[in-house]
Amino acid sequence: MRVRKRKGAEEHLESHPQFVISQPEAMKGHWRELFGNDNPIHIEVGSGKGAFISGMALKHPDINYIAIDMQVSVLSHALDKVLASQAANVRLLLADGSDLRNYFAAQEVDLLYLNFSDPWPKTKHEKRRLTYKTFLETYRYILPQKGEIHFKTDNRSLFEYSLVSFSQYGMLLNKVWLDLHDSDFSDNVMTEYEEKFSKKGQVIYRVEAQFL
Template sequence: MRQRHKPWADDYLKEKKHIVLENPGVHKGEWKKVFGNENPIHVEIGSGKGQFITGMAKQYPDINFVGIEVAKSIIVSTVQKVDEEALDNIRLLNEDASDMLALFAENEVEQVYLNFSDPWPKNRHEKRRLTYKSFLEQYRNILVDSGQIVLKTDNRGLFEYSLVSFSEYGMHLMEVNLDLHAIGDETNVKTEYEEKFSSQGHVIYRCRAKF
């Protein structure tokens, strides 16, 4: 989906650099110092406009959340939400998530969320999928031993691909849910896309996997 250009985004992000961090690689291995506590670190790749990460931060105040979003025109919406609600347990990165090892140290993260990621359906784009083996290797490195990947999507092709990718990598599937909203999980925090696609009658899939 094409995003409207926001010419004020650069200045706004600089103004809110206590929320969206510049040069985040300098915090590698020291994310708990960034938050000023010893709480677990959870990472959302592709945080969009921030409905999920802000909802999670409010629901789980004893967890620190790092949201990664490459599009400035989108991340500003998340920054606004975080700022308005004074959520101290969120930091945002306006970065490409292709090199997670430059951002996080080994065993530094307890959970990774992949919400409605681009499915990249063409075979020639397989390596861009966030559940491709090269990404799984990065997650394995930054996650603690008991850490999990949580994937939500409405795209059955990506879901099936991811299940196979997880299994071929030797991961353990903790949950495979073929209709998330049918089970009435009251702890589920919906993303903007999740609400949109669900309202259109799309089934929402979720799985949890660990190494």
């Protein structure tokens, strides 16, 4: 997600170290110590403005949530949502999510969310797609055996590409939604992007893919 540069965003993040982790490399292997419990850890790669992660944290207080984004202005908006929610079970990482092994030890994460990732439609940019095989290798490392990726997008081409990528990697497609909002799925928490485009009638796709 690209947003307009926000004045004071960096200072805003720095003033809330209890929620914003500025040196995530130092937390590798110690996330449960930070949260102070042994609850499952779910991460979102690409936080957007925080509606999803703050909503999930409120809905599931027995799960620890971590949202990652490399854009200061974006993460500052996510921080606003977290502060407003008063959820204690969420942390934000100002970090490049291209290699999550820098921040998480093997099998330290229980579930991973990819919401409305950049589709990178040009073939020459295929390796930048977050469902490309090299990213899947990273996810497999930080997730447990039979760990899951929950992927949501409004881009049909990216969705079809991702289904193939998951399958070719040997993953199991547990559940697939070709029109999420016209389904009986009751645990959905919308991102800002999702809410905006679903109001325009845009179909939302979702899949739960599992490593074997």
